[in-house]
Amino acid sequence: xxxxxxxxxxxxAKLSEIQSRLAKxxxxxxxxxxxxACTCCWGGWCANGCTG
Amino acid sequence: xGKSSYDLPILILFAMxxxxxTLLLTELCNxxxxxxxxxxxxxxxxxxxxxxxxxxxVMEARPAEEPLNILLxxxxxxxxxxxxxxxxxxxxxxxxxxxxxxxxxxxxxxxxGNIQQWLLEHRNLFEVTLSLDGDKETHNRxxxxxxxxxxxxxxxxxxxxxxxxxxxxxxxxxxKLAANVMAMEEQGFGIKFALADGIAWDVQQDAPRLAAQLDxxxxxxxxxxxxxxxxxxxxxxxxxxxxxxxERCVPLTWSHxxxxxxxxxxxxxxxPYYNSGEWSIxxxxxxxxxxxxxxxxxxxxxxxxxxxACPATVAALQGHPLQTEITCALNKVLYVANAKLVxxxxxxxxxxxxxxxxxxxxxxxxxxxAQTILEQLQ
Numbered sequence: 001x002x003x004x005x006x007x008x009x010x011x012x013a014k015l016s017e018i019q020s021r022l023a024k025x026x027x028x029x030x031x032x033x034x035x036x037a038c039t040c041c042w043g044g045w046c047a048n049g050c051t052g
Numbered sequence: 053x054g055k056s057s058y059d060l061p062i063l064i065l066f067a068m069x070x071x072x073x074t075l076l077l078t079e080l081c082n083x084x085x086x087x088x089x090x091x092x093x094x095x096x097x098x099x100x101x102x103x104x105x106x107x108x109x110v111m112e113a114r115p116a117e118e119p120l121n122i123l124l125x126x127x128x129x130x131x132x133x134x135x136x137x138x139x140x141x142x143x144x145x146x147x148x149x150x151x152x153x154x155x156x157x158x159x160x161x162x163x164x165g166n167i168q169q170w171l172l173e174h175r176n177l178f179e180v181t182l183s184l185d186g187d188k189e190t191h192n193r194x195x196x197x198x199x200x201x202x203x204x205x206x207x208x209x210x211x212x213x214x215x216x217x218x219x220x221x222x223x224x225x226x227x228k229l230a231a232n233v234m235a236m237e238e239q240g241f242g243i244k245f246a247l248a249d250g251i252a253w254d255v256q257q258d259a260p261r262l263a264a265q266l267d268x269x270x271x272x273x274x275x276x277x278x279x280x281x282x283x284x285x286x287x288x289x290x291x292x293x294x295x296x297x298x299e300r301c302v303p304l305t306w307s308h309x310x311x312x313x314x315x316x317x318x319x320x321x322x323x324p325y326y327n328s329g330e331w332s333i334x335x336x337x338x339x340x341x342x343x344x345x346x347x348x349x350x351x352x353x354x355x356x357x358x359x360x361a362c363p364a365t366v367a368a369l370q371g372h373p374l375q376t377e378i379t380c381a382l383n384k385v386l387y388v389a390n391a392k393l394v395x396x397x398x399x400x401x402x403x404x405x406x407x408x409x410x411x412x413x414x415x416x417x418x419x420x421x422a423q424t425i426l427e428q429l430q
Contacts, residue, residue, distance in 0.1 A: 015395070015423070018419065019419055022415050
């Protein structure tokens with residue numbers, strides 16, 4: 001069985017710091033049409049508009 | 053779900069979403085790919101009048117200012133090349149102010165000579181998704197030895213549109229997944245990979261093999277901050293915390309399909325040509341409305357809003373317990389890999405475009421979503 005991916009305490013602290021910094025700079029800029037990706041199809045044939 | 057500052061952007065995103073009309077132009081195909089479920093007894097092609105009627109109806113029904121995608125499907129759609137030309141000419145001639153993007157999913161084997169010339173002349177409005185599984189050995193294994201029939205230079209150098217490849221991986225080609233992705237990226241293709249549906253994946257053996265390939269790709273993307281990760285590592289995990297509404301496929305609301313006989317279907321997958329064999333969608337679900345989750349446990353899973361977003365696939369697999377469990381197990385491997393990639397990007401490669409091109413609000417949710425997945429799905 002593959003090993004579980006663990007986040008170390010140091011890394012967790014760093015991630016918290018990143019999240020705090022992001023929260024302060026949070027913007028309401030409009031999302032681009034490339035902002036989303038999905039798991040729906042592989043041929044670009046669904047209507048989600050995420051065909052890359 | 054609480055009120056969030058993301059409500060406005062989501063509304064804007066959906067307002068710009070194009071409607072999609074799929075025309076199943078022909079049920080003929082010049083290949084017999086090993087994983088194709090289409091019923092080869094069907095041999096119909098659409099008449100031009102049928103296509104015109106479908107186009108007129110969608111133009112009538114949808115707001116004039118809304119963009120429209122017209123997806124041309126087969127079989128191999130370029131076997132009906134005169135009809136493709138007719139559909140484009142008819143649409144552009146009769147609806148010149150409508151913003152329309154034509155798309156075709158093709159095996160590429162017929163795209164030579166006059167078809168290439170026509171595509172070059174229409175490249176501002178016509179997109180081809182190329183079915184390509186990887187290198188020659190991988191591709192030929194399941195796709196009838198058709199690799200050498202594709203003019204790759206046309207797609208990568210001359211067509212002038214960024215071409216996406218649609219690729220399928222099976223257990224026998226799984227160990228080359230990462231190498232194939234990297235090679236096709238090197239050629240300049242965008243990549244959409246899928247695990248072959250409804251085949252005998254051995255979860256005990258194949259899940260670790262899949263994870264190993266995804267680990268190779270994670271290292272690859274961490275070393276290339278300018279590369280958008282391929283689709284299997286670009287899942288919308290920012291939707292996991294619940295502030296963002298994922299774009300899901302909603303047939304008969306955002307799209308519909310017209311078959312060669314003129315009948316309307318929810319999507320191409322629900323036409324008789326595609327809907328055959330063991331993984332058929334049952335008649336009572338053929339509208340693809342209210343399909344629900346793959347299995348009851350999905351209702352409380354942290355990735356429920358983004359997982360199994362294809363209602364046709366879900367409808368076909370429901371009621372097949374073994375196949376449902378296989379799908380779920382492989383999906384978990386994919387979500388965990390996505391979460392690992394995001395966490396490692398923030399820690400090791402914060403300039404990666406997968407992060408930096410998104411607003412801060414979305415980055416926060418990517419990170420939160422990744423942490424939730426790692427806590428709950430490993």
